[in-house]
Amino acid sequence: MSQPIRITAVAPGSIGNIGPGLDILGLAVAGRGDAVTAERTEQAGITLADPGHPDLPREPDRHASAIAAAEVLRRSGAAGGLRLSVAKGLPLSGGQGGSGASAAAGAAAANAILGSPLGMPGLLAAALTAEAAVAGRHADNIAPSLLGGVVLIRSIDPLDVIPLPCPEGLRVVLVHPAHRLRTSDARAALPAQVPLATCLAQAANVAAMVAGFLQGDLALIGRALDDAIAEPARAPLLPGFRAARAAALEAGAVGASISGAGPTAFALVESEGVGLAVAEAMAGAYRAAGFASEARVAPVDRTGVRLVRHTTPGDVP
Amino acid sequence: MSQPIRITAVAPGSIGNIGPGLDILGLAVAGRGDAVTAERTEQAGITLADPGHPDLPREPDRHASAIAAAEVLRRSGAAGGLRLSVAKGLPLSGGQGGSGASAAAGAAAANAILGSPLGMPGLLAAALTAEAAVAGRHADNIAPSLLGGVVLIRSIDPLDVIPLPCPEGLRVVLVHPAHRLRTSDARAALPAQVPLATCLAQAANVAAMVAGFLQGDLALIGRALDDAIAEPARAPLLPGFRAARAAALEAGAVGASISGAGPTAFALVESEGVGLAVAEAMAGAYRAAGFASEARVAPVDRTGVRLVRHTTPGDVP
Numbered sequence: 001m002s003q004p005i006r007i008t009a010v011a012p013g014s015i016g017n018i019g020p021g022l023d024i025l026g027l028a029v030a031g032r033g034d035a036v037t038a039e040r041t042e043q044a045g046i047t048l049a050d051p052g053h054p055d056l057p058r059e060p061d062r063h064a065s066a067i068a069a070a071e072v073l074r075r076s077g078a079a080g081g082l083r084l085s086v087a088k089g090l091p092l093s094g095g096q097g098g099s100g101a102s103a104a105a106g107a108a109a110a111n112a113i114l115g116s117p118l119g120m121p122g123l124l125a126a127a128l129t130a131e132a133a134v135a136g137r138h139a140d141n142i143a144p145s146l147l148g149g150v151v152l153i154r155s156i157d158p159l160d161v162i163p164l165p166c167p168e169g170l171r172v173v174l175v176h177p178a179h180r181l182r183t184s185d186a187r188a189a190l191p192a193q194v195p196l197a198t199c200l201a202q203a204a205n206v207a208a209m210v211a212g213f214l215q216g217d218l219a220l221i222g223r224a225l226d227d228a229i230a231e232p233a234r235a236p237l238l239p240g241f242r243a244a245r246a247a248a249l250e251a252g253a254v255g256a257s258i259s260g261a262g263p264t265a266f267a268l269v270e271s272e273g274v275g276l277a278v279a280e281a282m283a284g285a286y287r288a289a290g291f292a293s294e295a296r297v298a299p300v301d302r303t304g305v306r307l308v309r310h311t312t313p314g315d316v317p
Numbered sequence: 318m319s320q321p322i323r324i325t326a327v328a329p330g331s332i333g334n335i336g337p338g339l340d341i342l343g344l345a346v347a348g349r350g351d352a353v354t355a356e357r358t359e360q361a362g363i364t365l366a367d368p369g370h371p372d373l374p375r376e377p378d379r380h381a382s383a384i385a386a387a388e389v390l391r392r393s394g395a396a397g398g399l400r401l402s403v404a405k406g407l408p409l410s411g412g413q414g415g416s417g418a419s420a421a422a423g424a425a426a427a428n429a430i431l432g433s434p435l436g437m438p439g440l441l442a443a444a445l446t447a448e449a450a451v452a453g454r455h456a457d458n459i460a461p462s463l464l465g466g467v468v469l470i471r472s473i474d475p476l477d478v479i480p481l482p483c484p485e486g487l488r489v490v491l492v493h494p495a496h497r498l499r500t501s502d503a504r505a506a507l508p509a510q511v512p513l514a515t516c517l518a519q520a521a522n523v524a525a526m527v528a529g530f531l532q533g534d535l536a537l538i539g540r541a542l543d544d545a546i547a548e549p550a551r552a553p554l555l556p557g558f559r560a561a562r563a564a565a566l567e568a569g570a571v572g573a574s575i576s577g578a579g580p581t582a583f584a585l586v587e588s589e590g591v592g593l594a595v596a597e598a599m600a601g602a603y604r605a606a607g608f609a610s611e612a613r614v615a616p617v618d619r620t621g622v623r624l625v626r627h628t629t630p631g632d633v634p
């Protein structure tokens with residue numbers, strides 16, 4: 001087999017903060033992702049040939065993919081540099097884990113073209129460095145984008161991530177209303193202190209969600225999908241969200257909340273069919289609030305980041 | 318089979334607040350428990366023939382067993398009343414779930430002698446009424462005492478308890494130093510508000526403990542057995558505890574913390590042999606701090622409350 005000239009890594013988007021799992025529970029969503037193509041250069045450091053979107057920075061030290069790739073380069077001690085091209089499949093500031101997917105794909109593409117000097121712990125650390133620089137230091141998007149499936153983040157210092165199974169039939173509904181919420185504003189809305197009773201209830205619900213995923217118990221996941229901290233703080237910034245959530249539950253969703261820092265709302269459902277009805281109900285609620293939206297129903301992505309190896313010069317994606 | 322004249326229910330003690338699982342994660346410990354014997358009376362209400370300990374109240378409306386039995390009587394709508402005798406196998410104010418075991422046994426004995434009108438949800442609710450009256454409204458002792466094993470309490474309004482498996486080899490070390498800590502003082506030491514970061518870290522650790530129990534991963538249980546809320550607040554009230562905890566870890570414990578509201582300290586270990594070494598190390602640490610202690614190594618009780626039916630007048634326990 002000839003040596004690949006370029007490698008493309010494609011990482012799925014994700015729901016971070018699943019319900020009560022603020023910063024600690026994430027889930028990869030199939031169907032859309034960010035792609036990063038890497039090739040080696042003699043010139044040291046990272047060259048960003050295409051940032052993937054006109055609104056994304058062209059400077060490598062401000063772009064999630066490039067920061068992650070630079071960290072892989074640094075950790076590997078490899079000579080030379082990397083040239084990156086990004087193809088953005090996920091919305092910017094959507095709450096669909098776009099920066100995490102770019103970071104994951106950047107780390108994975110860089111690592112692969114360098115001959116895979118790093119294992120998964122190194123990739124997670126490199127992607128976390130990037131996510132921390134552009135979105136906040138949390139791993140509940142990067143870990144599902146790299147590993148696929150549902151992931152519990154026990155700790156980021158040291159990194160301790162626990163992949164969880166999830167029920168076969170589970171489908172995810174994502175509804176992205178046409179308004180923007182900056183991650184920094186969404187984060188600023190969070191309380192600095194939490195009443196002890198709220199803290200304990202939140203912990204119980206996160207723990208119960210984990211039990212629900214491990215036991216394949218969708219009803220338990222639904223009962224536990226109850227966020228007493230981030231959702232009440234952020235809902236006022238998200239016009240139409242409360243009505244969309246109520247519509248989702250009425251249409252048969254197991255549970256619903258804000259995806260990441262929003263504005264995308266998500267619902268978990270037991271089947272594709274229920275998902276379509278829930279998506280329509282949620283979109284209807286946003287429409288009634290004056291917002292168009294984009295909805296999709298998708299399975300959980302159980303694979304995480306994938307690599308495509310290009311062995312001829314012409315086949316750039 | 319003749320009708321039983323009396324029924325004795327024996328409920329094991331428990332560790333409440335397992336590590337980060339304040340109020341929400343408990344575990345039944347084999348080997349010691351409280352026994353409540355019930356017989357029906359024509360006279361309405363509860364008669365407490367023996368409260369089980371000179372320091373326990375003789376008034377039925379202040380004794381955990383009797384309050385639980387009264388609640389069962391009320392819920393069942395049965396005529397007449399019940400006469401109870403309590404045999405106390407667990408220490409008072411030890412942090413070993415004594416009031417929860419008395420409540421569980423009182424509820425179970427009353428229910429059985431009345432012909433089992435209530436199912437487990439009713440027994441849990443009755444025992445919770447008693448626990449709330451004497452120790453605080455939490456179910457992380459009563460649920461393991463009734464059900465056995467490890468139990469996650471997702472919610473008490475409504476009651477939602479999730480039994481978890483636990484690794485076969487797991488052993489529990491309980492070391493009870495000779496000082497007293499009143500549950501009310503231990504509870505008063507808890508902060509009213511918790512910083513958001515601490516709250517999220519605690520939730521992640523409780524969730525990881527649940528994953529550890531469900532996956533049979535003792536190492537994960539150990540990493541997650543890290544309480545950033547109750548333990549730091551209560552340790553200053555518990556002379557010798559920090560040294561005992563350190564000694565437990567050094568002697569090979571998977572993790573260690575305060576059992577319930579203390580003063581008993583517990584450690585989780587992977588085998589009986591390690592347990593004996595850990596018990597000795599912890600007792601040594603308390604001795605060095607000037608306190609005698611009582612230590613035991615026990616398996617998890619996987620059964621919960623048991624019933625003994627007496628069909629002849631003479632065989633009172």
